[in-house]
Amino acid sequence: MSDLSWSQILAVMAAQFLPVWLALSATFALSHRLRRRLGLYGKLFDSPVGMIGLAIVLFWVFTAIFAPLIITHQPLAQISGLKNALPGAAIASAEAGEFGHYLLGGDSLARDVFSRMVMGAQSVLAIAPAATAFAFMVGITLGLPAGYFGGKLDTALSFGANLVLAFPVILLFYLLVTPEIQNTGPLLLGWRASIPNSMAAILFAFPILFFTLLWQTRYFTNPPRRNLFVGTTLVLGLWIYAGLAFNADPTGLWAMEPNLLNVFVSVVFVNAPTVFRIVRGLTMDLKSRDYIAAGQTRGEGPWYLMLWEILPNARGPLIVDFCLRIGYTTILLGTLGFFGLGVSPESPDWGSTINSGRKLLSVFPHPAVVPALALMSLVLGLNLLADALREESLKD
Template identity: 35%
Template sequence: MAILSRIIWGAQTVVIYSTLATLTAYLIGLCFGLIAGYAGRRTDAVLSFLANVVLSFPVLVLYIVIIVVIGASPLNIVIAVTFSSAPAIFRIVRAITIDVASRDFVKAAITQGESTWRILFVDILPNTTGPLAVDFCLRLGYTAITIGTLGFLGLGLPPPTPDWGGMVNEGRAMAIAFPHLVIFPCIAISTLTLGLSLLADGLREVNDVKERQ
């Protein structure tokens, strides 16, 4: 019963912090991606260079380095995930923005004298929601796995906060005698990730149907 209570409470922890970290990363990546994709030239070059610098580091190593430097806490984990994920989101948004900005309705908006911010957030942004919704679901699953991995390595949410990865780490010493201590948290992580992947597949199919129409 204690294991079930910790898994249920840990689900709340994982979902809250994974969602918060992913939303924060999307907010930053979305804003800078729109600016880089629309502004072009020097702004695009500078922002793309900074994103490529961050992306040049292995993601898990970058997470570990950030957590070791600033410490393990809910806020710091959100900061680490945001810093590591935002550049990848930036590149996706930038590519979509460049494609949408070349379409006739955007050129018409420019001709009519609409402001840059209106063009970005009214004309371009709504046309990015389909692909970004799919990526958001997948990235949310990756973030949940990352938080679990950090917890397993002892760099996750500090006690007494329930953490699925931390539960696996705590139970591995007794895994032979009490395998459920490890199996159930692993099943929880796998179920969450699988569910988000299936949701992403469903959203991708819906997006494909809309594009055909």
């Protein structure tokens, strides 16, 4: 079996991504047909920049979803003789039914670079959007009352946010992963909680609080529906909360490995103050509008006005910032992986892969260049998407 040329490599890679192409085609066809009913998302189809950004982002989203169908080898599998193999290298010992080439070459441990790049998308897209969403719930839950009520509450919360923002990010991550910090923490109910677990116990409670307030204020005059939504939120929320924060889910469905918990908590902790400041500023601007005065005249409560009047009218800037912040988080995760502070060392996340390939960058660049290009393209797509969303939101 001979090595593949670059044209053959590209053709085989295109075939491997067939599930992604089909999913992209179906998504764009359906979205274009319903674009007039899809609000801000539908308006992206009038922006070439937005379409390009959306296509890049959805490409990696579908790659993460269909990764088991796309990869040609297991990301941890090592094949003798393919250490630092060049792209298109043939596998001399390939058995029947086994893929016969390393499409993008092998790394320093003779693992398939193409498969690790594909599986790395799962690592990034499993953490970045979820951690960003948690950070937004923390920032929104604290930013709304700070901007609406002002006074001592605003002063105290703003001081805390500025204090966190003044702390060096990388140093924070170094502190959270050290054994001394891992084994140090308060004694809760006879169990020694590490500092990351203690932070998780606080930060992960905000989504429960956010949705409870959301349903309570929306259906206050309809007790049966309010009780249903609030009860469901508390049951599901506390179940997920116990599993993620304390690894106490008896079913094992909701759980985080210690390394992943450290990364997740740190990302939320770092991003939440910035979201808080954005939401606070928007709230201070919007609370003086006429529709807020009209709501106060009707006798609406402060939390109803914050969650159902101010927040919907602030959705444009927040959606744009959400996309940008996912990009920042992606870069941050890559940086952490590069410094060995990310998830487990054998994980195929892009940052760790770049770090392992940089030592031979001048001789065998492909193990580091491939995940670097993947990381760059995802961040580029998110930035283009955010720019298009900003332009479209300003037209409203």
